[in-house]
Amino acid sequence: MASRSQVYVVIPAYNEAPVVSRVVAEVGRAGYAVVVVDDGSRDATADAAHAAGAAVVSHPFNLGQGAALQTGIDYALAQEAEVIVTFDADGQHRVSDISRLTETLLREHADFALGSRFLGQAPNLPPLRRALLRAATVFTRLTTGLQVTDTHNGLRAMTRRGAAAIRLRQNRMAHASEWLSQIATSGLRYVEGPVTIEYTAYSLAKGQSIGDAVLILLDLFARRLYR
């Protein structure tokens, strides 16, 4: 049996000083261990996160969210984490969803519990972004064979064994598809759980655009060309 202190919540952050303290404090108050990966921020993200109680791993320069998540997973595994949760720094995830996902992980005897806003709620989700996410879901279903409903959700829980099976090589946003292809390759059991994504003006401004979606497709294509 693992206590919440053995659940490590990995929060990748890039220039998130205005919000990261609140997010770290909320997650910490719920009893989880928090590690913030400061991805070469130019503001005071690292200091703010550390002051709020998180362990902080700082990239010397900006590498991308995929790279930050992998760094956080490596850190958590080295700290003997039993469960690892990935969580966004911009305040759009609910702390209460962490326990829902970890409980789902246990109940279903799975190695991955993937958050889905389409099984849960996503108030204020702009129609264009909804369409983009739906298209990404269709693409990922076709390329990985996983019947997931939400492919670009940053809230995931995984066992230690599941985390060890993941090795993200897509530094930028294409890592979301890479997670799913590696889960499919690993053969480990995955489930989806409902989560709520609360869009705010801040999180929408930091979100992805259609241009990013094109870059993600190019990244995924390029990755297939070399070993």
Place this chain on the structure above:
Amino acid sequence: MIAQFTFSILLAGIVIYAWSEYARSPVVAVLTLLVASAGLYFVWMPEHSTQLAEAVGIGRGVDLILYIWVCLSLIVLLNLHLKLRTQMELITALARKNALADARPARVQTGQRDTSSPSHDVGLS
């Protein structure tokens, strides 16, 4: 004849380069090999390039060779892009190792703060 020998040496160099790249990127290597081999063939059989050019509607054989050269350049550019990505992976590994070595542990163990939380055991063995 001098031009034919010069182009042959250049294209043969590209063929060797493509072969050496096969282990890292088979797709790029095969594409490069195909295009460079076609170039070599047409350098020595220019009349065939004209016939093929006419057959596919390009017009002159020399234009066909020009197009092949452009294709070759684009493939080499793609290969350079892939090499840069490989370099980035190495840089990432180095930066990650450095970052993990300098990690700042939590000042207070965040995981042990709120002991009044209703469900502290996630029940994982």
